[in-house]
Each structure stands twice: as C-alpha cells, then as structure tokens.
Amino acid sequence: MIDVIDLKKSFGKLEVLKGITTTIKEGEKVAIIGPSGSGKSTFLRCLNCLEDPTSGSIIFEGVDIADMRVDINIYRRHMGMVFQQFNLFNNKTVIGNIMLAPVYLGMHDLRVKKYKNFLIRIKNAFTNKKTPLHEINTTPQRIKEEARENAMRLLKRIGLEDKADAYPSTLSGGQKQRIAIIRALAMNPKVMLFDEPTSALDPEMVGEVLDLIRQLADEGMTMVIVTHEMGFAREVATRVLFMDEGRIIEENTPKELFSNPQHPRTKGFLSKVL
C-alpha cells in the first residue's frame, strides 16, 4: 500500500533519515520504536509529506507522493494523521473540527465538477462529438447533512456526542485525542498515521485512547504508529520497526523482536525500556 524507497531527509546539514526502505501492506499495523532523536517521527511525517523528503520515493496508491509536482492534498485525504499534541482546531467546536475537511472538500469537488460540466456544455454546443457530463449526485445541503450525520455517528462511537458543540479548550487530553482520531476517520482514510498519540496525555487517560486505536486495529485499519508504549506495540502491531540514527536497524514481528532481538542496539534499547 505504501512503498518507501531509500527515503532521506535532511534539515540543513543534519541528516535525520539516512535511507529508509520498507513496505507497508494493507491491513498491517506497523509500530515504530526507537530512542528519541532516531528519526521515527520525521519518518512518519514524511509519509504524508508534512516534511518534504530530501530524496527517495514514497509510492502510495501507485503514485510517488514525494514528487513535488504531485498534488499532495488529494493523497493526504486518504491518510489520517494523529498528533502528539492533538492539534484540534481551537477556533472550531468539536463537531466543527470533524466536519471541516469533509464539508469543505466535498463542496470544493462539487464546484470543480460543476465548472467542468459548464466547460463541457460550451464545448458540446460547438462540436458534433458530444462529451458526456460528469455525474452530479449531491447538493451542498446533502454534503453538510451527511458530514454532520457521519460526525455524530463517530462521536457516539466514542461516547462524546454531548460534547459536539463544546470547544476543544473545555476538553480533557484524552477526549481531545479521541476526537482528533475520529476527525481523521471522518475522511475515511485508507491508512492512519499516529505520531506518539499518548505521549502528551496524563497517565489515567492513556487507556481510553489506546482502546480506541485498538478497536480500529481490530477493524482492519492499516496503521503506522510511532510509540513509546512497548506493551501496546507488542499487543497490537503485526510488525515492529526499530529505528536508530535515521535507519531501520531491525524489523520483525513483535513477538520475535521483543523476546529475541538480534541487533545489539535493539537489545540495548529494549533492556532500558522494558
């Protein structure tokens, strides 16, 4: 689903990723672990080009999205991202947060289609060859209603439907992060990227967020998780990557990697955190 080929990323002179090659298959849950500064988060942020890779390719749905000529916004719609600091839009209510992208992008697509149809009609009026119009099977009202229904359904799922009209500043960290997750889900992503989703949470709120991620995993969502929760990685992941100094040092099933690490650096890291 995502093919990463020799991905490199430098910030100025500092080379953070020194050539990463891996494939993330559909339905896989990949956990990325490693010491801080190892490039885990940078790697994850390169996957949806929040950081533009310096070189290398990221093939997603058959397109190299690391190419600067590609319209990255189209592909980001299919990649949900969850941040360490939640990053809910502070100027929007909870439901506004969830609806913003689906409504805006839905409207945008509708406008583009209408505009194209308009051009086609003009063209058809002057030529014998009739080009078929794009099918339009929605209205602005429908887009809004559907987005609202979908948002309410997602909110019900996490039991926060009564917070729909609250502002993010009134919520606890755990609630914010769960809303950030369903905000990403509202776009029906094909893959979810989690950037240390529980690192900024109070300990008593970690559980509720991990439970939600676990549910998504059980439903078969493809996901890439950068995490410090080794227990969670071991339980949920189908594959664990150990990164250090900008390289993947070792990758294996969680069972193998945690109980029988091969590389000395993996051993060293695991002995410190387990």
Add this chain to the structure above:
Amino acid sequence: MGNFGKKLERFWEIFYEYDGYQRVLTGLQNTVYIAVVGLAIGIIIGTVIAIVEVLPKYKRLPRVLNGFCRFYVGLFRGTPVVVQLLVAYYVALPLLGVNLPALNVCVLVFGLNSGAYVSEIMRGGIMSVDTGQMEAARAVGLSYRVSMMKVVVPQAVKNILPTLGNEFIALIKETSVVSFVGAADLYVAFNYIGTNSYEFMVPYLAMALIYIVLVMAIAFLVRIMERSLRKSDRRN
C-alpha cells in the same frame, strides 16, 4: 473663568442657532467614515501582506511578492501620514490624471497607511498560532490557502483584536489632519465655530470631548467583541 459663561453662550449661539451643529455632525460623520473604511481597507491589505510574508519562500513568486510587500510597508511606515496625504492629493493623483474628492483620497491614504501597520500586527498574530494547527489542517487534505483561511487566520484575528482596536483608535485620532487636503472633519467644523464666535476655548474643548467619547466607545465595543470571540477559550 468669569467670562466662561459668556464664551459658552457665544459657542452655543453659533453651534445651535447657526448651522454649527450640522457641520459638527458632518465632521463627525467624515471622521468616523475615514477611520472605519480606512481600517477596513487596511485590514484587507494588511491580511494579504501578512499572508505573503508568512508564505513558504522556496518558490520564486512568493519571494518577489515578499520583496514588494517589504517595500510597501517600508514606504508607508517611513513617512508621516500628512506627507502621504499631501503627496497623494497634490502629486500622485494629478500625475495619474485621476480626480477624486478629498474625502475619498483621505479614505484611500488612510487605508493604504493602516494596511502597512495592520500587516505587521497580522503577521505577529499569524505567527503566534501554533504550527500544529496548520499541520493538522494540511494533514486532513486542506490546501495551504484553505488551512490559512479556515483555521489559522481566524485564530490570529482573535489574538490581534485588542491590537487592532488600538490601531482603530490611532486611526480615529490621526484623521484630524485631513483638513490639510480640504476634507471636512471635526477639526474643520469646530474651527468654523471658533472663527465665527471669535473664541476658541469652548469649541476646542468640545472637540477634545468628542474625541475622548468616541475613543472610549470604540474601546468598549472592542472589549465586547473580544469577549464574544473568547468563547472558544472559556472553560464551562
């Protein structure tokens, strides 16, 4: 102060029994009109400049635009507004062959002038919004422009509203120089009363009073607006 009552009487005569109050009303109207429309133009120009200044700079066009904006801000912050008014009214517009009423020239100049100041205010406001907000908006597939307009700028506006209120107050007071190009503002109206009643104490005091009331009213309105915008910050 013995003859203060007499002065007041003479002022009242010109103000009420003559057409003084009409001129004051017109002056007040013009003052507020120049400041309000000027600020509106300023906010539009300032927002555009601020956005250009925070654009990523690895392409050529943003760099060229940025250079132009820097020049613009430097020009309008580097000269007094009176000079800008005079140059616009007596040099620039005649050279261009445009004939505008003085009032419109004032609105234009004050708009361009406050655009330069508002752009700095806006830029600070935009930079004060956490970068995570932009990243989150980009991550759901919104373009840079839409992320800016729907997420970052609304939050920036909330941060800068008190400062923008200050700018508006400054603008109201600065409009007192528009008589340089012949626009009729409060100063012109009270000066008229003064000249006709042969005494200036009461008219100028009245003028000061009107400015103070105006500024206090604006400060009050800004505070109300601020409070309603802070809705998203309040914990209930």
